Amino acid sequence: MTVRTDRRGFLGLAAAAGAALAVGFDAQGALAAGAADAPGAAFNPFVRIAPDGAVTVIAKHFEMGQGASTGLATLVAEELGADWAQMRVAFAPADPSRYANLLFGTQGTGGSTAMANSWLQYRKAGAAAREMIRRAAAARWGVDPAELDIVEGQVRGAGRSAGLGEFAADAAALTPPAEPALKPASAFRLIGAPDLRRLDGPSKTDGTAEFAMDVKVPGMVWAVILRPPRHGARLTGFDAAGAEAVRGFVDARALPNGAGVAVYARSTWAAIKAREAIEARWDEAEAETRSTDRMEAEHLALLDAPTYQARGEAAQAAAALSGAARVVEADMLLPHLAHAPMEPLNCVIEPLEDGVLIHDGCQFPGLTQPIVAAVLGLRPEQVRIRTVFAGGSFGRRANPTSDYHVEAALAFAALGGKTPVKLIWTREDDLAGGYYRPMAAHRVRVGLDADGRVVGWDHRIAAQSIMKGTAFESVTVHDGVDHSSVEGAADTPYAIPAMSVGLSDWTSPIPVLWWRSVGHSHTAFAMETALDMAAEAAGRDPLELRLELLSGESDDHRRLSGVLRLAAEKAGWGAPLAAGRGRGLAAHKSFGSYVATVVEVTARDGRVRIDRVVCAVDCGTAINPDIVRAQVEGAVGFGIGHAMRNRITFDNGAVEQTNFPDYEPLRMGDIGAIEVHVAPSEAPPSGIGEPGTPPAAPALANAIAAATGVRPLKLPITRAGLSFA
């Protein structure tokens, strides 16, 4: 196991034999180093080098499978000159003053920013450590540091060689360089290497990888929450008499905020059984009571008169459309979607002498720490967070309300604040629990001239705002427009003339949240479907039409057209297909990266089989090309799987899906190989966890339209009367 997550280590009690070199940054961002890295040290440790040669990278980003822990270790190892086998990772404690995401200003993972914001920071830490080790070795050997190099973990030069760890203690007494020289890309040995294996790989094949779900602390009770059947309802009372008969039942307490009843027991199973035996009463005056059909009708009605203008002028677009030779028009509906990470939400909270300790696959310590502190009447630093592996997230574990941490804190406090509590969500809790990808409606009207060129575009969106009312509102909402509702449309790289994007907010007590690729998850579908329809109406090749709109000299045009051409070439775009088969294309920029996807399907009697998926991605420097490929493979599966057959629906406000059988996930037989081609680039790394998702669904829908003539405009695609073989 190479990812250190043990409790002793977290608490700073474990000390390797001899002094380790710790290198990080001070509060002003200057390099700092020393021999200790205990909490409270004056600098911010990013890397720790033990005398035995173990190099531990302290990951400020959590690991939900996206590979960030391996990526951060790669950056340090590259500049340090370490051997990959000596690299370890430990997750950073909650301390936004040290471990802020440089793009957020607080500690957290999201928006596909982990590598982009760490790219120079972690390399600098590694380069400083390299320089200090080199100077320490030169002093001991009595040679000029310039004679020494560090390669594959060995300090070499002047006819000598020794492991870099041997100089850790000496190096810890040196002053770090202010601006260590970073390697040029031409000298990279590990960044871009195809054969580095993930550091978390071994522990994820033998059951030893530790997730919060696996944490057990002495004296702990297990808790589940009985929540209302409709979002927005409040607890008015409950009767737990029936639970007394459940072996292992401990207690049931109302959460003080009225959100539900905490049910405590001596095991998970006992807590689940006890909850079933508890009767609760709810005040539904403020609850959601609408059904999905009505929600959809309301979204569509909102398209008639957008409240906000996100791009261009509606009048200008209207004029361009009225002068167009032909107008292509479509209304599209995209459903509420759940994230449903494999590890249902959970965390453990235990009392410390001076506060609490939370064990969590914590995505956003910068939010969770102050929010839990406020709930418990503590100062933020009294809430310590031990981050362990997260069993997926797709956005769900980062929440402006820190919902499940707050539940755990309330359940902990309601029981007296002395007993450790492990809060567990079941899958049923997860699917019914809200924080969905919002439903979205799009109305797109594309004007074409007599030659089939796009001359105007009127785009209207209706969706519930994710950001309004959260701590992110001031950053992401301008003039009423929640950028996360229109991103990918209002800022499309396509050179579309006379383009207007309008927005209306739908409102509901149902909580919504970012979901892998956020607004792009619906805007890309609308944009790429509309472009395909325009090409079809104009009798033009969908690739050629897109390239025409990307023919400028800008970075965006060069890179998005680059991946389009690469994917098309690899997929054999334009080669004839047998009857019943179809090929669809989509491309999209998100999180600074560019992805184009070609899907090939066979359709027979309304049954669709996905034959082939080919992607091209430009994410700048691919730090770990195999992880880049894996992220695109996964993001394609995520996008396609939901587009095929997933939606969360409401019956008079109550969620209708209960577990995987009625939120049927993508399964092994649904998809074959996914080819991912990584465009070579020396640009700084941009996002990779999310950008593969947006073009996946429209590429599939466009392939189906090509194969069947049926144009899926409502997701999931099963709503078009199709099924998947």
Add this chain to the structure above:
Amino acid sequence: MTIELTVNGRRRSVEADPDAPLLWVLRDELNLTGTKFGCGVAACGACTVHLDGEPVRACQTALADAAGAEIATIEGVSGKAAEAVRAAWRELDVAQCGYCQSGQIMSAVALLESNPAPDDAAIDAHMSGNVCRCATYPRIRAAIHRAARMMEG
């Protein structure tokens, strides 16, 4: 009541209801947390363990039905197929979040023990009960083929 189990070759005795799911006894009582909870209704396969060599979903296996059987979990599964599967998983970096992979590996080992050279259709059929929300399916399929080749050698 006291129930005797044989888990990974060791005799264990637990105090629990005979109808309690094996999953929660493994995790909460025996601290064998490699076996995961994903759905509780045998729809995701994260809790797959072997009962006398056969893959079963521990969330739908009553403790009483597991008594007397040889139970193998991810922590203890061994043999040629298990070694090959683990090695192939690491070689191809199958795991992303890793939460489902215990169950995927237990299913894959059972497949290769009964069918040492499965084709894609056999893999898809056998593995369809194991959900991976990270969608690592293409790599799982490739790793099973890789493991099958390792077992030949």
